[in-house]
Amino acid sequence: MKSYTLIAPAKINLHLEIVGIRPDNYHELVMIMQTVDLADRVEIRSLSTDNIIIHCGHPNVPLDETNLAYRAAELMQREFPNAFLEYGGVEITLHKHIPISAGLAGGSGNAAAVLVGIDLLWELGLTQSDLQGLGAKLGSDVPFCISGGTAIATGRGEVISPLPSLEGIYVVLGKYQSLEVSTPWAYTTYRQEFGHEYAHDLDSLVERSHRVHSGDLVKAIVAKNTVKIGKLLYNDLEKVVLPAYPLVSQLRTEFQHHSNLGTMMSGSGPTVFSLANSREQADAIYHQVRATITDPDLELFVTQFCDRGVRVIDN
Numbered sequence: 001m002k003s004y005t006l007i008a009p010a011k012i013n014l015h016l017e018i019v020g021i022r023p024d025n026y027h028e029l030v031m032i033m034q035t036v037d038l039a040d041r042v043e044i045r046s047l048s049t050d051n052i053i054i055h056c057g058h059p060n061v062p063l064d065e066t067n068l069a070y071r072a073a074e075l076m077q078r079e080f081p082n083a084f085l086e087y088g089g090v091e092i093t094l095h096k097h098i099p100i101s102a103g104l105a106g107g108s109g110n111a112a113a114v115l116v117g118i119d120l121l122w123e124l125g126l127t128q129s130d131l132q133g134l135g136a137k138l139g140s141d142v143p144f145c146i147s148g149g150t151a152i153a154t155g156r157g158e159v160i161s162p163l164p165s166l167e168g169i170y171v172v173l174g175k176y177q178s179l180e181v182s183t184p185w186a187y188t189t190y191r192q193e194f195g196h197e198y199a200h201d202l203d204s205l206v207e208r209s210h211r212v213h214s215g216d217l218v219k220a221i222v223a224k225n226t227v228k229i230g231k232l233l234y235n236d237l238e239k240v241v242l243p244a245y246p247l248v249s250q251l252r253t254e255f256q257h258h259s260n261l262g263t264m265m266s267g268s269g270p271t272v273f274s275l276a277n278s279r280e281q282a283d284a285i286y287h288q289v290r291a292t293i294t295d296p297d298l299e300l301f302v303t304q305f306c307d308r309g310v311r312v313i314d315n
Contacts, residue, residue, distance in 0.1 A: 001045050001046045001047070001048070002045065002046050002121055003043065003044065003045030003046070003121075004043070004044055004045075004117045004120050004121065004312055005041060005042070005043050005044075005312070005313050006041070006042045006043075006044070006113040006116060006117055006310055006311065006312050006313065007039045007040075007041060007042075007113075007310065007311050007313055008039055008040045008041075008042050008098075008106075008109035008110055008112060008113040008145065008309075008310050009035040009036060009037065009038065009039040009109060009145075009148055009306055009308075009309060009310075010035070010036050010038045010039060010040075010098045010104040010105060010106060010109065010303075011033050011034060011035050011036065011104060011105045011109070011141065011144065011145065011148070012033070012034050012036060012104065012171065012173075012266040012267075012271075012273055013031055013032070013033055013034075013103075013235060013264075013266050013267050014032040014033070014034055014217065014229065014232075014233055014234075014264075015030070015031055015032035015217055015232075015233070015234045015235070016029065016031045016234065016235045016236055016237060016267065017029065017030045017031070017234065017236055018187070018190060018194070018198075018236045018237075019198070019199050020198035020199040020204070021191075021195075021198060022155075022156070026140075026156045027156070027187055027191075028154075028155065028156075028199070029140075029153070029154065029155070029156065029157050030152070030153075030154055031152070031153045031154075031157060032150070032151070032152055032153075032163070032217060032218070032221070033141075033144050033150075033151055033152075033153050034149075034150050034166065034305055035145075035148035035149060035305070035306050035307075035308065035309055036171050036173075036303045036304065036305060036306060037303045037304050037305075037306045038097060038098055038104075038173065038301055038303040039097060039098065039109070040094060040095060040096050040097055040098050040106060040109060040110055040113075041094075041095040041097070041313075042069070042092065042093070042094055042095070042110055042113035042114065042117065043092070043093040043095070044090055044091070044092050044093075044113075044114060044117035044118065044121065045090065045091050045121075046087055046088055046089075046090060046091075046121050047088050047089040047090060047091050048088055049088060049089050050084070050088055050089045051089040052070055052073045052074065052077075052089055052090060052092070053089070053090075053091045053092065054067055054069060054070050054091075054092045054093075054094065055091070055092070055093040055094070056093070056094040056095075056096060057095070057096070058094075058096045058100065060100055060101075061094060061096060061100060067107070067110075068107040068108060068110060068111040068138060068139060068142075069092055069094060069107070069110040069111050069113070069114045070092075071111065071138055072110075072111040072112075072114035072115050072118075072135075072138055072142075073089075073090050073092065073114055073118065075115075075134060075137060075138060076114075076115065076118045076119075076122075076134070077089075079134065080122060080124060083122040083123075083124060084122075086122075087121060087122045090114075090117075090118060090121065092114060092117075094110055099175045099177065099271070099299055101180040101181075102175045102266075102270065102271045103181070103183075103265070103266045103267030103268050103269050103270065103271045104173070104266060104267070104271055105141040105144075105145055105267070107139075108135075108138075108139050108140075108141035108142045108144075108145045109141075109145040109309075109310065111135065111138050111139065111142050111145075112131075112135055112142050112143075112145035112146045112309065112310045113310045115131050115134055115135060115142075115146065116131060116146065116310045116312070117312075119131060120312065128146060128147060131146050132146050132147065132158070132160065135158075136156075136158035140153075140155075140156040140157030140158055141157055142158075143157075143158045143159075143160055144157065144160055144309070145309050145310060146309050146310055147160060147162070147308075147309045148306065148307070148308045148309025148310070149162060149163075149165050149306075149307045149308055149309065150162070150163040150164065150165055150166050150221060150305070150307075151163055152218070163218065163221050163222070164221060164222055164224070165305075165307035166221060166224065166226075166229075166305045166307075167305065167307070168226075168277070168278075168304075168305075169226055169229075169261075169275055169276070169277070169304060169305045170275070170276040170277070170278060170279055170281065170282035170302065170303070170304045170305075171273050171274070171275060171276070171282070171302070171303050171304060171305070172255070172260075172273060172274045172276065172282050172285045172286050172289070172300065172301070172302055173266075173271055173272075173273050173299075173300065173301040173302075173303065174251050174255065174271065174272050174273070174289060174298060174299070174300050174301075175270060175271040175272075175298070175299050176247055176248075176251075176270060176295070176297050176298055176299070177297050177298075177299055178297050179245070179247060179248070179270045179297075180270065181241055181245060181248070181268050181269040181270045182268075183267070183268040186237050186240055186241055186268040186269070187237075187268070189240045189244075190236065190237060190239065190240050193239070193240060194236075194239065216228070216232055217229065217232040217234070220232060226261055226275070226277055227261060229261065229262070229275070230260070230261025230262025230275045231261075231262055232262075233262045233263070233264040233275075234264070235264050235265055235266075235267075237265070237267070237268050237269070238252075238264070238265050241265060241268065241269045241270070242265070245269065245270060247270070248265060248269050248270045248272060251272045251289075251293070251298070252264075252265060252272045254289055254292055254293060255272055255273075255274045255285070255289060256274075257288075257292075258274070258284070258285045258288045258289065259281065259284070259285070260274040260275060260276055260281070260285055261274070261275040261276060261277060262274070262275050263275075279302070279304075282302045282304075283302060286300050286302050
């Protein structure tokens, strides 16, 4: 049976701004997202039956239709019924390296890898734009996970505008294994507390989106000014998550105590990250935080920016 192995990188948010409410009741977002080398490996192969089978060694990863990778395979079956009849079902094995429920788009990356893998298995010849359109039906982060690199994401997060890639920036990630933050809770709470600040008409939504496109962080990225990039990190969701989750707030404060380019929570958390100019600086931050916070529940990772999303490594 034909098979492919794909790498699905994690992502962090360098900027996350909640602009307002869309007509479909989703939040209108403006984000600058970045893939990193910390990645899951996804193996996918054809089956002679019409089943979708998922394997994963992580005990907290569901193996049914609640898994976004499973739903990605279901979507492909619905969208391409003739190819499904010709090629059959798929067996998917997830090798998790990205911590789960971490605000790092691990599940979205797995789904993106399944879309890419089935496109190859079924010889569909889809473009990246085609795949991103399918990904938008699964979740807001999936289109970005397909292309990766450095990009502005608007709308619900599904409208992607690439930015120049960034190299040589290292990242230290910290996440308590047992701690999860519900993304719906974070956005709902933000709406309750800060909804009065939202843009309430289309012109205002567009204007605030354009402001980020031409803003200081984008200029710093284009100039590859790592010092400015670190200083301009921004995440609206910190306003509700940090007060409600003291461990996340304390971890963020601890990261800030050590020499770095900048520190922030990624997405809806609970992962906190610091940027560094070199592997040596990143390793120093890692060891300093580990020496101060000895709780074995805290996972720490050192990784770096990468310039692409899902990629095939074997077939």
